[in-house]
Amino acid sequence: MKRSRYPGVFTDGRHFYTLSNYGKSVYGEKVIKKKGKYYHLWNPRRSKLSASMHLKLKSFPFAGAKILYLGASTGTTVSHVSDLAEIVYAVEVSPISMQKLVSLAEQRKNIFPILEDARKVENFAIFVEEPDIIYQDVSQRDQVEIFIKNMSYFNPNWGFIMLKTRTIDMRRKPREIMKETVKKIKENFTVVEILDISRFQKDHYAIVVRA
Numbered sequence: 446m447k448r449s450r451y452p453g454v455f456t457d458g459r460h461f462y463t464l465s466n467y468g469k470s471v472y473g474e475k476v477i478k479k480k481g482k483y484y485h486l487w488n489p490r491r492s493k494l495s496a497s498m499h500l501k502l503k504s505f506p507f508a509g510a511k512i513l514y515l516g517a518s519t520g521t522t523v524s525h526v527s528d529l530a531e532i533v534y535a536v537e538v539s540p541i542s543m544q545k546l547v548s549l550a551e552q553r554k555n556i557f558p559i560l561e562d563a564r565k566v567e568n569f570a571i572f573v574e575e576p577d578i579i580y581q582d583v584s585q586r587d588q589v590e591i592f593i594k595n596m597s598y599f600n601p602n603w604g605f606i607m608l609k610t611r612t613i614d615m616r617r618k619p620r621e622i623m624k625e626t627v628k629k630i631k632e633n634f635t636v637v638e639i640l641d642i643s644r645f646q647k648d649h650y651a652i653v654v655r656a
Contacts, residue, residue, distance in 0.1 A: 446477070446484055451498060452508040453529040454487070461487040461498055463528035467552060471524040485525060489645040492522040493582060493607040496645035504638055504653045506578060506603050513576035515563040515595060516583035519545035520556070526580070527556050534573045538562045563591050566598045573599065582607040589613075589626050596634060596656065604634065604654035611648045619648045630654060 449456040455464055462477070462484040470476050475486040489496040498505070507529045517523050517535035519542045527533050535550070536559045537543050543560045550556040561569040563583055579601050581592045592606045608626055610619035627636055630652065638653035 446479060451502075451505045454498070454505075455484060461489075461495060463487055463525045465528045469552065471549060472519070472521045485528065487525050492525065493642060493646050493649060493651060494522050494580070494605070495525070496642040496649075497640050497651040500640050500642055500644065502638065502640060502651065502653075504603070510577040511574060512578045512580055513573055513595070513599060513601070515579065515581040515591065517546055517558070518542050518582070520549040522580075522582065523556060524549060524553070527553050530555065532557060532574075534559060534569075534576065536561055536563050536569060563595065566595055570598065575599070576601045578603040578605065580605045584609050584612050586613055589629055593630065593633060596654065600656055602656060604656070606630075606652045606654070607642075607646075608650040608652055609648070610650065619643070619650070623650045623652075626650075627652065 446455050446457055455462045465483045465485050468483045474488055477484045487495040489499045510530050512530045512533045514523055514533050514535045517537040523533055523535050532555045534557045537546055546558045550558045559569045576599055579595050583591055596604045610622040613622050630636055635655045637655050640651040642649045642651050
């Protein structure tokens with residue numbers, strides 16, 4: 446196991462792993478123990494951030510950061526990000542998903558779960574301390590508007606949106622939706638990277654933004 450190009454992330458030459466203090470598998474991922482340390486396999490078919498890394502993502506400011514994670518679900522990617530970050534504010538609207546997220550937060554000291562709709566920034570902003578990064582993985586038709594609203598409200602240094610094109614419009618080509626999304630985002634922010642991650646996550650794009 447050696448350090449990868451991404452700060453805080455390790456590789457065996459083929460896969461990425463996050464180094465963790467916790468030995469329990471979160472979503473069935475492989476965990477390797479070496480010299481008292483735990484390495485969690487970061488599956489690109491289960492995590493869009495990992496998929497982006499496998500496809501040569503350049504921007505990776507997660508190590509030591511305060512992260513506002515919108516659409517945390519049951520905590521698959523959150524678990525890896527928590528191995529890297531100072532704190533992860535994990536917003537999730539589904540009470541069912543929140544049960545697993547809370548269970549994960551009870552095991553890890555730097556995950557702060559928030560049961561709330563990501564659209565309603567005013568309801569959860571009081572719990573969030575000046576995030577460095579907003580990472581969004583929200584499966585909603587208005588996902589772009591949700592992203593822009595949160596970016597404008599919190600004004601972080603970085604924004605990552607995992608664009609689910611089919612959720613916006615199943616009838617249109619994913620690339621058309623991506624271009625339209627980028628145009629909207631560029632009205633307020635600087636788009637620094639666009640990655641087609643459909644090799645691992647069908648009809649998805651990873652878009653990286655600077656405030």
